[in-house]
Amino acid sequence: MTDLLVALLAVCAVWTGWRVFRVDSMVRATFSLMLSFVAVGAIGVLLSAPYIGVATVFMMAVEMMVMAIFMVMFMMNPAGLNPMSMVHQHRVSIGAGVLAFFGLAAAILVSRPPSNPVAPDADVVTELGLELLGPSMLIFETAGVTLLATMVGAVILSSRQGRFGSADEGSRPPGLTEGGDPAGQRPDGGGGGHHHHGGHG
DSSP, X not given: OHHHHHHHHHHHHHHHHHHTTTSSOHHHHHHHHHXXXXXXXXXXXXXXXXXHHHHHHHHHHHHHHHHHHHHHHHOSSGGGOSOOOOOOSHHHHHXXXXXXXXXXXXXXXXXXXXXXXXXXXXXXXHHHHHHHHTXXXXXXXXXXXXXXXXXXXHHHHTSSEEXXXXXXXXXXXXXXXXXXXXXXXXXXXXXXXXXXXXXXX
């Protein structure tokens, strides 16, 4: 059963990784890459490497979510969802992928497995966690709070309701006096709408 699950997860990891270069949206590519990493992490759990597997899932899921949120915030292509080319330098990319595949395959085939087994009663997950996070727990906790604040702020900044009105209807800052001209720079072209550079609406 374990062998079957590993094989299915491996197929899922390869297929979702391939989809990163086939979809036409940065956000869809981000979520495809996240699914590929989740499948790899699950394989690690099945192969008796639970710490590495779970850490891979947590780290990559958070990283991909932050990437997707920032794409929604800042991409000129609205929300990174409009069609766009996801592949550049085709020949170089294909060559690098082929070389990486054969190099990793050769390393797996010629490397000798470790011959010093761990004692069956050893709590390797706890020991590894203390070794990696023991002296740096405060740093990791601080980074976690910072990432959470970043995600919350990104969601707020990318919300439909803008500072001076609905973001998709155009808005302008209120006047200094009731019924007066808007504060700050007067919008170009009248009508109270924002000026969009390069014809982007």
